[in-house]
Amino acid sequence: MAFIGIVAESRSEMQIKRFLDYNLNYPTKEHTVIVINDKSIENIRNIKFQTILVMNLDEIIEKREIISKLFKNAEYLVINADIDMESLKLINNMKLNVITFGFNRKATITASSVEENLMICLQRKITDVHKNAIEPQEIVIKDVNPNMLNSSHNAMGIGTILLIYGKNETNF
Numbered sequence: 001m002a003f004i005g006i007v008a009e010s011r012s013e014m015q016i017k018r019f020l021d022y023n024l025n026y027p028t029k030e031h032t033v034i035v036i037n038d039k040s041i042e043n044i045r046n047i048k049f050q051t052i053l054v055m056n057l058d059e060i061i062e063k064r065e066i067i068s069k070l071f072k073n074a075e076y077l078v079i080n081a082d083i084d085m086e087s088l089k090l091i092n093n094m095k096l097n098v099i100t101f102g103f104n105r106k107a108t109i110t111a112s113s114v115e116e117n118l119m120i121c122l123q124r125k126i127t128d129v130h131k132n133a134i135e136p137q138e139i140v141i142k143d144v145n146p147n148m149l150n151s152s153h154n155a156m157g158i159g160t161i162l163l164i165y166g167k168n169e170t171n172f
Contacts (some may be wrong), residue, residue, distance in 0.1 A: 001029075003047055003130075004161065005036045005070065008055035009090040012154055013037060016055070019158055023143070024167055031112060031165075032124070041066050050129065051164070053078040053157050056083055080153055080159050081107040099126055099164065109160050114152040117146040118159045128164045139163065 004024070006016050013035045024031045025058060034044060036052070038060050045066050052074045060067060071077055073096060082102035101109040113119035118141040126134050137164075142160035 002031045004031055005047075005049040005052040005074070006033060006069075007036045007057060007060065008157075010037065010059060010152075012055065012151070016053070016158060018110065019054075020161060021055075023158075023162060024103060024165055026103070031145065036060065036070065038063070043141045044059075045069065049074045051078060051161065053161055054079040054083075055153060055157055056080065058084075072123040076164060078157065078164070080157060082153065097127075099160060101160045102153065109156060111152055111156055112138050114155060117142055118155045120163070122161050124164075126164065129164055130166055132166070134163065 006020070008016055016138060017033050017035055020031075020033045022053050023039055024033070033117075034040070034047070034049075036044065039065065041060055041063050052070060054077065057067070077096045077098045079098060079100055080102050081100035081104040099109065100107040103110060108124050110121045110124070110140060111118065111122065112121045119138055120141060122136050124136060128134060141155075141162060144155050144159050144162070
């Protein structure tokens with residue numbers, strides 16, 4: 001069983017968790033999605049996450065030491081490239097498999113369309129959790145409607161997780 005962590009604003013974290021729980025675990029329960037926040041971080045400090053999705057670090061940034069340990073032990077770190085630079089300094093000099101997403105033109109994954117379905121643009125080759133290479137291309141992530149997820153960033157983060165877990169029909 002793989003553990004997937006979510007670091008997000010408190011108003012979005014449960015919505016993202018429910019969406020990933022449903023889309024990653026149907027029809028089997030292969031993943032455990034855990035919210036990482038100021039209330040849970042002390043209790044989960046020793047969990048080895050396969051993937052951590054970082055939408056925003058503002059609410060737990062004062063726990064730098066624990067966050068660094070969690071990040072170092074994760075196989076994938078999927079991070080919002082549009083968050084403040086101070087938060088991004090936390091991952092400097094770490095040897096991580098980092099996949100960035102956002103409207104930042106240097107992000108690994110950007111949005112081509114955030115209408116009814118999410119269309120993302122993969123700008124650099126990445127390797128998914130099954131060790132398959134995914135080449136640069138535009139990909140429609142079906143069933144991810146940015147309007148229903150309160151933000152385009154939430155949709156891009158979820159879309160990136162679904163892409164690296166091979167849990168969505170795409171055109172690659």
